Structures are given as structure tokens and as C-alpha cells.
Amino acid sequence: MTDNKIFLPRFGAVCGVVLALSIGLPGAVEAFTGETAVTSAVIGLGTAFGAPAVLALHGHQAHASGRFGAVAFAANLLGLGLFTGVAFALNLVIFFLEPGQVAPLTQVVVKVASLVFVAGTVLFGVSMVRAKVFPAVPAWGYGISFVLLAVFAALPDTPLSALVHVVCAAVLVWLSVAVWSARPALA
Numbered sequence: 266m267t268d269n270k271i272f273l274p275r276f277g278a279v280c281g282v283v284l285a286l287s288i289g290l291p292g293a294v295e296a297f298t299g300e301t302a303v304t305s306a307v308i309g310l311g312t313a314f315g316a317p318a319v320l321a322l323h324g325h326q327a328h329a330s331g332r333f334g335a336v337a338f339a340a341n342l343l344g345l346g347l348f349t350g351v352a353f354a355l356n357l358v359i360f361f362l363e364p365g366q367v368a369p370l371t372q373v374v375v376k377v378a379s380l381v382f383v384a385g386t387v388l389f390g391v392s393m394v395r396a397k398v399f400p401a402v403p404a405w406g407y408g409i410s411f412v413l414l415a416v417f418a419a420l421p422d423t424p425l426s427a428l429v430h431v432v433c434a435a436v437l438v439w440l441s442v443a444v445w446s447a448r449p450a451l452a
Contacts, residue, residue: 274444277321280314281441285434287311288414292430300360300422308430309356312349318441319345319389325444326398334396337388344385347378348415355418379415386411399443406436 288311291304298304323330323338330337354375359367390408393399410433417426 274321274324274447277317277319277324278441278445281318281321281437281444284311284314284318285437285441287314288437289431289434292427292434295422295430296424296427302360305356305360309353312352315345315349316342318437321444322393322399322440323389325447326393326396329398330392330396334392337385337392340381341385341389344378344382348382351375351378351382352418376419379419383412383415386415399440403436403439403443406432407440410436 287307291307295301295304319338319341323334323341326334327338387408390404390411393404393407394401410429413429414433417423417429420426
């Protein structure tokens, strides 16, 4: 058994937990304080951990998800890459601008990137449910909660959007624990 068969999935699982904390903790705080510069920065910077986390999730189920799972993963990874940029921009750039300072083209690009993220998330969520490798609740939760996260990202913050952040965090931790605790296949 090579070290990579243990290290890479666990690295992705740790990234999933870090991402979860960077989404859930600020979300919980924002339920009481509203969005702040600090919570925005944590969310914006935490998005960097998304790609390794999703790679670990796909690696965990690739044997059971087939061609559809591979296509869903690819769509999710592209959407995640775009939405990472959107989340970074929303939380570390646009947050600090005065209302009306965002160019119309930028607004369109943010919306298109969010739609690609939603499509990829739905496909990958469906692949997790179909593959039946992960527990059903977080598999369904991934597809639903992250779509809601993208929808709420375009709206003013409310206690409901804070709750969605916390639910996304719980789903990510649950999925990451499943990846961490899996036994690697013998080579």
C-alpha cells in the first residue's frame, strides 16, 4: 500500500473539514451579527480548500459512480472553481464596495458562474446518491444545501442563509469523516 493511498484521501478529508469550518463558523456568527469583514474574510479564504475536498469525495466513490460520476465530478469541479472565485470576490472585494459599484458585466459573470456551480453540484449530489457509497443524508444534503448556498449568496444575509451555511458545514464534515475513516484498497 502506498502512502498516497492514505495521504491524499485524508488530505482531502482534512480540507473538507477546514472548508466546513470556514463556512459554518462564520455562518453561525452571522446569524447574530450579520456579515462582518472578518466573517467575509474567513469564508472567502476558506474556499481554497474546496477542490481537494471534492477530489477526495470523488475518489472515495469513483469505483461505484461510473461514467456518470466522473462527468458529474468534472462538472462539479469546474463549477466549484468558478464559485470559489465568486465567493472570494463577494467576500473579499464586493463586500467592501459601495452599492452600485459592481460593473454590469461582473454581475453577469457572477451569476453565470453561480449557475455552473449549481449544475455541477446537482450532478455530483445525484452521483453520490446513486453510488450509495456515502450515507444517504449527507449525500442528499450535499446536493441540496450547496445549491441553497449559491442561491443565498446572491441575496442579503438573513438567519436562514446563516442556517444554510451551518448545514453545509455539517454535511461536509460528515462526508469528510466518511472519507477519512475508509480503508484504502490494497494495491
